[in-house]
Amino acid sequence: MAKQKKRATLEDFKKRLDAINPNLFNMLSAPKTHFSFRVNLNRTTVKDVLEKLKQEGIEPQSVDWCEEAFVLPIEHREALVKSKPYTSKEVYIQNLSSIFAAISLKTEPEFWVLDLAAAPGGKSLIFSERAKKVSAVEPDKNRFFMMKRNFKESLAKNIQTYNKDGRFIYKACPQWFDAVFLDAPCSSEAHIDINKGITWWNQRRIYKFAKLQKELIISAFESLKTGGEMIYATCTFAPEENEAVVNYLLSKYPNAKLLPIPHNFQNTQEGLTKWQEEEYSKELSKTLRFLPNKAFSGFYMAKIVKE
Ligand SMILES: C[S@@+](CC[C@H](N)C(=O)[O-])C[C@H]1O[C@@H](n2cnc3c(N)ncnc32)[C@H](O)[C@@H]1O
Numbered sequence: 153m154a155k156q157k158k159r160a161t162l163e164d165f166k167k168r169l170d171a172i173n174p175n176l177f178n179m180l181s182a183p184k185t186h187f188s189f190r191v192n193l194n195r196t197t198v199k200d201v202l203e204k205l206k207q208e209g210i211e212p213q214s215v216d217w218c219e220e221a222f223v224l225p226i227e228h229r230e231a232l233v234k235s236k237p238y239t240s241k242e243v244y245i246q247n248l249s250s251i252f253a254a255i256s257l258k259t260e261p262e263f264w265v266l267d268l269a270a271a272p273g274g275k276s277l278i279f280s281e282r283a284k285k286v287s288a289v290e291p292d293k294n295r296f297f298m299m300k301r302n303f304k305e306s307l308a309k310n311i312q313t314y315n316k317d318g319r320f321i322y323k324a325c326p327q328w329f330d331a332v333f334l335d336a337p338c339s340s341e342a343h344i345d346i347n348k349g350i351t352w353w354n355q356r357r358i359y360k361f362a363k364l365q366k367e368l369i370i371s372a373f374e375s376l377k378t379g380g381e382m383i384y385a386t387c388t389f390a391p392e393e394n395e396a397v398v399n400y401l402l403s404k405y406p407n408a409k410l411l412p413i414p415h416n417f418q419n420t421q422e423g424l425t426k427w428q429e430e431e432y433s434k435e436l437s438k439t440l441r442f443l444p445n446k447a448f449s450g451f452y453m454a455k456i457v458k459e
Contacts, residue, residue, distance in 0.1 A: 249451035271295035322374035342450025
């Protein structure tokens with residue numbers, strides 16, 4: 153008789169999260185209390201948006217680390233989505249972890265930035281405001297066209313789009329880019345709604361994504377100019393898709409070095425240097441895991457310089 157595959161259970165998932173951080177499961181299960189958005193500086197100014205929102209009775213809270221990012225209680229989401237600034241693409245709903253990761257990429261006004269896994273394009277929009285030009289890569293056709301529309305409606309005119317597989321970009325563009333962001337496709341554990349069950353989660357998915365991520369991080373690093381910086385990020389907690397992928401890059405390229413990520417957030421923990429039987433470079437403690445809290449989604453990020 154054929155051996156039946158054992159289905160992953162919520163208990164399996166919880167056990168793994170507990171081993172990363174004993175509070176993680178509860179933080180992920182807690183109802184969402186806040187959400188965040190960013191002002192689209194390609195279209196307008198922060199002052200203008202705040203005035204318009206005030207006229208509609210919406211008064212968002214600012215954050216002290218990004219001038220154009222704001223937080224609102226979750227009950228105000230519908231009002232924001234119906235507001236003039238939202239419908240005219242002057243604001244873009246985006247969680248604070250994503251905004252922080254994108255603005256942590258070192259960019260200068262004359263830079264050319266590569267966003268290697270770009271749809272729906274929220275982070276490319278941030279780079280487009282900070283750099284001279286952005287190349288946004290997305291292999292999935294539907295997501296690619298949705299992203300193109302997003303850029304057009306947001307008036308982001310300095311983004312070139314490529315419907316390509318990010319794994320092979322480095323072959324056509326070796327060492328081309330001043331900065332690279334890889335927001336890797338992942339098992340998206342941070343978006344699991346535990347109250348609805350873990351229907352699509354299992355460890356095979358984690359291993360499948362880890363394999364793809366290792367190819368993508370090599371492509372990202374090879375596309376980066378010497379002296380340039382890149383960020384590797386995911387919205388998943390699994391160390392196999394995070395620390396292990398970054399560790400793989402460090403072990404293959406002695407000129408790949410991790411940089412510290414300065415921040416003042418409480419809901420974070422440093423990267424693991426050990427997971428199950430695996431030992432990673434001690435340098436991995438410079439990477440950052442966001443624990444889900446208020447307008448922050450679960451997230452992992454590593455900042456790498458190419459020496
Ligand atoms: C986490 S999402 C990116 C989110 C985006 N950076 C943003 O902030 O709006 C990952 C994206 O990678 C894309 N992807 C999947 N396989 C890929 C590959 N081989 N090369 C590049 N991108 C890939 C997925 O289709 C998905 O759109």
